[in-house]
């Protein structure tokens with residue numbers, strides 16, 4: 001959360017001249033409700049199922065850049081959908097995460113104690129990001145444009 005997937009995904013798509021989608025935005029549009037409301041009312045398990053369906057639909061329909069939510073990798077079905085694809089893992093350290101996301105209510109999983117919650121989430125998820133990623137790009141000391149360029153370089157994609 002806050003590593004820049006949505007921001008950088010859009011920039012990357014622009015530079016590639018390719019379409020861009022974001023599974024969180026797709027879920028909000030399809031459900032007509034905010035992510036935080038879906039978490040509160042139906043719980044995380046239900047959200048992960050919606051997310052898996054959103055990833056599957058986007059990958060089937062869409063030949064461009066797809067930004068995922070930070071917890072998408074928790075679902076084995078979602079990980080299977082990502083297998084063999086050019087996935088970039090955007091990393092950052094905890095202090096940068098707190099600066100970028102802070103106490104924003106938009107991200108329910110970081111809403112109470114962001115520093116501790118971010119560390120716990122990363123301890124549970126780090127190995128899954130590494131498992132699905134083809135490349136890892138550190139975002140701490142880079143602008144979003146520089147992150148997009150680093151992804152292009154790491155994946156050896158052409159900037160058009």
Ligand SMILES: Nc1ncnc2c1ncn2[C@@H]1O[C@H](COP(=O)(O)OP(=O)(O)O)[C@@H](O)[C@H]1O
Nearest residue numbers: 001002003004005006007008100139142143144
């Ligand atoms: N490389 C960066 N440097 C500084 N701020 C960034 C960077 N990437 C994203 N941000 C900011 O961090 C916040 C979260 O970015 P976002 O793209 O929504 O992340 P994600 O989709 O990974 O949760 C936004 O306010 C965004 O402008």
Ligand SMILES: O=C(O)C1=C[C@@H](OP(=O)(O)O)[C@@H](O)[C@H](O)C1
Nearest residue numbers: 001002024035069070071107108
């Ligand atoms: O890490 C997570 O579990 C989540 C990350 C969010 O997306 P971003 O990573 O784009 O903030 C969003 O999908 C939801 O709040 C849950």
Ligand SMILES: [Mg+2]
Nearest residue numbers: 005006024069
């Ligand atoms: Mg996002």
